[in-house]
Amino acid sequence: MSDNSKVKKPDEARADGATHLNDRRNFLKIGGTGLAALALGYAGTGSAMANYSPAVMQQQTINLGTGDIGIGNFAYLLEQLEADFYTRVVANGFFAGSTAEERQILTDLRDHEIIHREFFKAFLGAAAIPTITNFNFSLVNFNSRDSVLTISQILEDTGVSAYNGAAQAIQSTAILEIAGKIVSVEARHAAAIRDLRIPRNGFFAPHPEDVINDPLTVLNLAAPFIPPTVTINASGLPRIIVV
Amino acid sequence: MNETIFDKVSDTVVKNLSEHPEAFKDTRFLKMSAEATSAAVQADTCNRTPLNVSLPPQIISALNLALVAEFLETEFYSIGLNTPGLIPNDLRMVFTRILLNEVGHREILLTVLGSNAVAKPAFDFTARGAISDVFSNFQTYLNLGRAFEDNGVRAVKGQAGNVMSDDFVLTTALRFHSVEARHASELRRIAGLKGWITLNQRGNLPALAQGIYDGEENIVQGGINLVSLTGYSAATVSEAFDEPLTAAQVMANIQPFIRRARNGELEIIPLGM
Numbered sequence: 001m002s003d004n005s006k007v008k009k010p011d012e013a014r015a016d017g018a019t020h021l022n023d024r025r026n027f028l029k030i031g032g033t034g035l036a037a038l039a040l041g042y043a044g045t046g047s048a049m050a051n052y053s054p055a056v057m058q059q060q061t062i063n064l065g066t067g068d069i070g071i072g073n074f075a076y077l078l079e080q081l082e083a084d085f086y087t088r089v090v091a092n093g094f095f096a097g098s099t100a101e102e103r104q105i106l107t108d109l110r111d112h113e114i115i116h117r118e119f120f121k122a123f124l125g126a127a128a129i130p131t132i133t134n135f136n137f138s139l140v141n142f143n144s145r146d147s148v149l150t151i152s153q154i155l156e157d158t159g160v161s162a163y164n165g166a167a168q169a170i171q172s173t174a175i176l177e178i179a180g181k182i183v184s185v186e187a188r189h190a191a192a193i194r195d196l197r198i199p200r201n202g203f204f205a206p207h208p209e210d211v212i213n214d215p216l217t218v219l220n221l222a223a224p225f226i227p228p229t230v231t232i233n234a235s236g237l238p239r240i241i242v243v
Numbered sequence: 244m245n246e247t248i249f250d251k252v253s254d255t256v257v258k259n260l261s262e263h264p265e266a267f268k269d270t271r272f273l274k275m276s277a278e279a280t281s282a283a284v285q286a287d288t289c290n291r292t293p294l295n296v297s298l299p300p301q302i303i304s305a306l307n308l309a310l311v312a313e314f315l316e317t318e319f320y321s322i323g324l325n326t327p328g329l330i331p332n333d334l335r336m337v338f339t340r341i342l343l344n345e346v347g348h349r350e351i352l353l354t355v356l357g358s359n360a361v362a363k364p365a366f367d368f369t370a371r372g373a374i375s376d377v378f379s380n381f382q383t384y385l386n387l388g389r390a391f392e393d394n395g396v397r398a399v400k401g402q403a404g405n406v407m408s409d410d411f412v413l414t415t416a417l418r419f420h421s422v423e424a425r426h427a428s429e430l431r432r433i434a435g436l437k438g439w440i441t442l443n444q445r446g447n448l449p450a451l452a453q454g455i456y457d458g459e460e461n462i463v464q465g466g467i468n469l470v471s472l473t474g475y476s477a478a479t480v481s482e483a484f485d486e487p488l489t490a491a492q493v494m495a496n497i498q499p500f501i502r503r504a505r506n507g508e509l510e511i512i513p514l515g516m
Contacts, residue, residue: 108437111475112483118473123465164417167403168410176407178465180400181484183417184424185439188485191425192438200333200433202340205425208347209418241410 059229062129066236068175071166073129074215074237075179076120078162081225082155083117084135086110089152092142102145102196109152109189116182123178134227149197156190157211158221159183165212169238214240291350293357302412304514305402306352307361308490309416311514312395313349314363315497319391320345322368326378334433341388341426348419355412361514370499373449385434386448392427393440394455394488394496396420401487424485439482454496458486490514 064073086109089095094103121128141147163183170176191204213221215237226232298306320342323329330338353360368377368387376383399420406412428438436446442460445452462470462480469480488496494514 105438108439108479108482111479112439115469115473115475115480115483119464119467119469122467122472160421164414164421167407167417168414170407173404173407174465176403177400177487180403180417180420181464181486183421184396184400184485185483187421187424188428188438191428192432195429195432200337202336202343204337204429205340205344205422208344208351208422209415210421210425212414212418 059231060130061231061233062132063233063235064129064237065127067238068170068172069124069127070234070237071170071179071215072120072124072175073127074166074219074234075163075182076117076124076128077132077232078159078218078222079113079117079120080132081135081222082159083110083113084132085137085140085151085155085225086113088137089142089148095143095145095148097145105192105196106148106152109156109193112185112189132227132230134229135225136227137225139224149193152193153190153197154221156186156193158213158218159186160190161211161213162215162218164210165214165218165240165242166238169240212240212242214242217242291353293353293360294355295357296355298356298359298412299408301405302409303356303359304490305405305416306356306412307359307514308402308493309395309399309419310349310352310356310360311364311497312391312398312493313345313352315366315500316345316391316395317342317349318363318366319368319388322378323384323388329378329381329384331381337429337433338388341392341429344422344426348422351415351419355415365502366500367502368500370449370451371503373451373499382434382447385430386446387452389427389430389434389436390445390448390452390455392423392430394493395423396427396485397455397488398490398493399423400485401489401493403487437482440485441478442481451499452496454492458488461486 062077064070064077086106089106090110094106098106121131140151160183163179163186167176167179167183170179187210194204195201197203216234216239219232219234320338324335324338324342369375374383374387377387378384399416402416403413403420406416432438434446440456440459443453443456443458445456460477460481461484462468462477464484469475469483470477473480
């Protein structure tokens with residue numbers, strides 16, 4: 001297994017020589033992880049998250065599997081992450097000064113991502129990875145508009161890049177069709193969030209072609225949110241060519 | 244990965260885009276929107292260097308379907324941006340960005356298709372008078388634009404299975420597809436709608452646009468009834484998934500906007516099937 005075929009837990013990332021910026025939340029992987037680096041700027045102090053205790057929690061390795069099942073579990077993992085994030089955004093009562101439109105959009109995103117998550121869980125059946133209950137959102141300040149919308153944008157754009165990137169490795173026409181049905185909704189989300197951040201600009205769709213990422217890149221982008229107790233084994237996922 | 248096409252496409256597309264007068268003419272509006280009142284829609288004088296690759300028939304027809312949709316959209320936004328007083332100044336950047344993206348899609352499709360590309364149809368955005376204020380009433384223009392985008396999303400989605408034999412074509416199509424969805428979301432929200440489609444609701448468009456939304460009310464995915472599974476309403480479940488259209492459905496949706504031939508017959512666009 002190559003080194004990058006397994007998503008690094010934050011603790012492992014630190015051993016890679018990553019900078020140690022925040023002792024209280026000493027898990028962030030800095031450096032090759034754009035998402036973590038971006039999100040760091042928005043790390044707040046009012047987070048309700050980070051209620052984990054690595055010393056006493058059991059380590060868990062989640063193997064995504066191979067082929068279309070692996071890609072399905074990869075998508076299921078991302079949908080779990082998104083659903084959990086927006087669930088917490090809504091449960092937090094949104095952020096200070098949120099508008100009615102912002103609350104409606106974030107509520108819709110929560111509902112859509114929960115529906116995606118539950119779809120994959122049912123669709124994958126016995127092959128589905130376990131539910132991850134303790135995603136790590138300690139780098140999010142849920143009371144901050146900037147923090148919530150920045151993380152939302154990153155999650156949605158990353159989701160689009162993940163589906164578009166993985167599509168070429170999908171063997172089943174039926175699964176490709178479902179991925180296509182979901183990715184455009186994620187892109188609708190991404191544009192709405194981007195427009196909330198920089199309204200009525202070209203920011204909602206900055207390129208004629210959306211960015212694509214291969215699954216391992218996406219999983220490294222998501223790594224800061226993976227609980228320290230969880231190791232994702234993605235060694236069975238296909239590699240794709242990113243052009 | 245089909246490297247044959249990609250190896251050739253990148254430089255060619257950059258060259259085509261950089262030479263394309265339409266793209267640059269409209270970029271100018273980013274800075275001079277208030278002054279841009281008299282520019283006419285310029286003729287397409289772009290010199291392209293088509294790729295000399297052979298493509299299977301089903302990929303040619305799939306790409307030609309996408310090309311027709313891009314022809315429609317680029318002309319629609321070009322006319323809009325060149326119609327004085329139509330698009331409010333504070334929204335010109337939105338429409339310019341969309342036009343630039345559509346030009347990019349069109350140029351890539353024309354480059355990949357080469358001599359297999361269909362000719363641009365003659366469009367009538369009034370749908371033979373049914374939408375007579377399309378270029379004089381911004382709300383009408385805006386809503387027709389979002390409908391074209393929603394149609395474009397469904398059109399490309401419906402072709403994914405037909406192009407999956409070629410990794411480059413599939414990936415490129417999907418990258419266009421999600422950008423169309425971004426456009427749709429933006430225009431829908433500007434129009435006061437949600438960025439996502441609820442059931443088969445067409446909003447304040449005439450009935451001739453209903454085909455663009457029919458089928459979006461689907462709540463069963465992969466054989467699973469998601470209302471039963473999740474307890475969410477059909478409206479919410481329908482928003483969470485976009486639905487594909489067949490080539491015939493897409494062409495039926497576009498047909499009202501294609502001029503009749505002189506003999507009154509509908510123009511039939513051969514997609515290469």
